[in-house]
Amino acid sequence: MDKFGYTISKGRQINYDTNSRHIAEYILERENSFRICIECGCCSATCTTGAFTKFSIRELQILIKRGENDLVRENLKKCMLCGKCTLVCPRGVNTRNVIMLAREAFQKRLKNAV
């Protein structure tokens, strides 16, 4: 009986205005190449983690930019920092450093530590 009753679904909509982009800003101040991603997915295609788990480094970068920080935090730890994504990026985005900086940004707010 413990699941009896009504439930409220959590909205899936990204509310850009209420989201905080402090993680994105932290990265942008330190890794300018984060701006020039064109979402081709080359990074995700080569990603070992992505081949075995539900992890997309391409999508992760979008989620950082939109300020979906809870989701980012959840996924960030899956990365093994192998750096293959950085090697294949046609735009020259330092994706590995983006992950490192995102971790650092969370680390700086201890309660959000990854």
Next chain:
Amino acid sequence: MNKHVVVIGGGVAGMEAAGQLSKNGCKVSLVEKEKITGGHLNDWYRLFPDRRDSIEVKDYLETVTSDKAINLITGTSIEKVTSTRHGLSAFTEDGEELIADAVVVATGFDLFNSSRKEEYGYGIYDDVITSADLEKMFRKGKITRLNGESPKVIGIVHCVGSRDEKVGNLYCSKLCCVTAVKQAIEIREFLPESKVFCFYMDMRMGGAYYEELYREAQEEWGVNFIRGKVSEASESINDRLIVKVEDTLAGRPLKMELDMLVLMAGMEMSEGGNIIAEESGLNRGENRFFTPSDNHFGSNRSNIRGVFYAGTCTMPMNITETISHARAAVSDVVDFLNNRNS
């Protein structure tokens, strides 16, 4: 040569064609429906990808059309072209006849009427404007909301009236993407504190240095690109605009508030071109632009002997392409005039 060629339309293509025809010894009547020549060029501020002032191109075109062999007729529309025993006749809206040895149709394009996409609220909400409106603001040197405030967050919607079956335009207008990128950079130049978001379906940067401009917009100007077409705009309680879009790369719907929304209006066959096509029996395609006699080696030739096309009346083109196409039209006209009796 002493032949007479009527050029219909005094925009970029018509002016360039008239100039080249006069250089080749033809007498030209350049007929423009507006009071002044230059066409859409009069409405643009700076041109992509190098952002030179459009006035420079207009000055060039005015110089090439200043030859006394060119008779400029403004404030007049040609509505019909017919073949006669001796050549061709072009008729104005008042029924006046211009006798010609050849005709160049350079009737150009009209910008898509953005109020047809009602979901974006152009003509309904104060701060929904078109790319053409924004160019006028640039020229005036000030970007402001209708209430006089400076906008802080600006959205740009790509593909308004292009790639849209609902408005009957299946084709890509090809130049709106780069216009969006150019304008995004210019907004950031005018308003360094502002944030700019481009909502796109695909980034079609198919021209020399377009992709580089796109990269510059991201890297140096911090322009944000969100892949997804805005489904609707509405007004918020605090007098701003709310847009809904799917962030397709996040796989999630997204909403945000903006101070201004700029619609990238596509290019359509001009109304004047449609009238001439109907009255004269010139072929048009599914996209309603004139259909040249051959896609590869006859892009300036029509289905009527002695009638040629120049510029955006055949498809969306940038200014560089338009000028090249107009010159190619002149090459066909000269060939026709030299060889038609042989």
